[in-house]
Amino acid sequence: MDIALLLTALVAALALRPWQLLRNRKALVTQDHGDSAPLWTPLLATLVVLPWLWALPTLHHMPLQLQWSGACLVMLTLGWPLAVPALCLVGTIAYLLSPSLEAIEALRLTVWHGIVPATLAMLWGVLLRRWLGTKVFVYIFGRGFVGTVLSLFAAGLLSAALGHQLPGVQEDLSQIAHWLMAWGDAVVTGMLCAVFVAYKPEWLATWSDDLYLHGKKP
Numbered sequence: 052m053d054i055a056l057l058l059t060a061l062v063a064a065l066a067l068r069p070w071q072l073l074r075n076r077k078a079l080v081t082q083d084h085g086d087s088a089p090l091w092t093p094l095l096a097t098l099v100v101l102p103w104l105w106a107l108p109t110l111h112h113m114p115l116q117l118q119w120s121g122a123c124l125v126m127l128t129l130g131w132p133l134a135v136p137a138l139c140l141v142g143t144i145a146y147l148l149s150p151s152l153e154a155i156e157a158l159r160l161t162v163w164h165g166i167v168p169a170t171l172a173m174l175w176g177v178l179l180r181r182w183l184g185t186k187v188f189v190y191i192f193g194r195g196f197v198g199t200v201l202s203l204f205a206a207g208l209l210s211a212a213l214g215h216q217l218p219g220v221q222e223d224l225s226q227i228a229h230w231l232m233a234w235g236d237a238v239v240t241g242m243l244c245a246v247f248v249a250y251k252p253e254w255l256a257t258w259s260d261d262l263y264l265h266g267k268k269p
Contacts, residue, residue, distance in 0.1 A: 052213065053162045057139070060166045064135035072133050072256060089253035093128035097137050101125070102144035105160055109149040118164055118232065123199040124240040126169040128247070130256035138165035163210040171202035176257065185262040187248065194257070195244030196237050203233035 072090050104119040126134040142161030146152050175198040183189045207229030247254050 053158050056162050057158065057166060060135050060170060061139060064132045067132040069130070069132035069136060072130060090129060090133065090256055093125075093254045094133070094137060097121075097125050097129070098140055098144065101141045102148055105141060105145040105164065106149035106152055109152045109156075118160070120164045120168055120203055120232075120236050121240075122165045122169040123172040123195075123202055123236065124243060125165075126172050127194065127240070127244060127257050128254055131169060131173040133256070134169050135166055138169060141165065159210075159215055163206055163215060167209065168199075168202040168206040171205055172198050175202060185259075187263050190258065190263055191241060191245050191248060196241030199237035199240040200233045203236050204230055207233065 073088055073094070101121050104121060108118060122134070122138060125137060128134075129137055139161055142157050142165060145160065146154060146157035172194070176194050179189060179193045179198070183193065208226065211226070211229070244255070248258060252258050252260060
């Protein structure tokens with residue numbers, strides 16, 4: 052099941068030729084803030100920082116191995132087509148970093164802490180734009196904060212329904228654990244989205260000045 056989900060998402064993402072985003076100045080939508088390839092910075096930051104966060108619970112003996120995701124932030128910065136292969140690389144690097152992280156666990160992390168919440172966050176963004184339009188508050192709060200909570204919590208529930216339990220957490224408390232972890236991710240994602248919108252909008256492939264500031268139609 053996990054392998055099928057990963058391969059399906061990866062094939063769909065590669066079919067959209069995500070490497071074009073790293074060569075184009077304008078990312079997914081029309082915007083120009085001076086960088087020739089602005090998405091290289093969040094991509095490299097993802098590959099350097101996120102593997103350590105994914106591997107951290109297995110690098111230290113922790114009674115509660117609560118797992119950081121960061122997938123929704125990666126999706127907002129890179130866009131879904133580029134986020135999927137990036138998250139696959141993150142899972143691979145995390146596996147290489149931690150000698151106690153088994154291959155099957157790295158696969159589970161990649162799918163249920165990476166690809167599934169990133170995909171749900173992308174779909175939530177589509178619905179949000181259809182329902183509420185393109186407003187700055189909708190993007191920051193609706194996609195950055197609320198979207199992260201809902202996407203990660205839904206991914207956690209789906210993972211638990213398939214038998215993937217959190218280490219050290221009783222089954223009847225797993226929903227609470229997934230809910231609390233989703234909120235932690237959402238606070239950081241929403242905060243960084245607000246900072247990037249204000250100071251580094253070129254690092255957000257899902258953001259457009261023309262759409263969210265000037266109200267132009269895509």
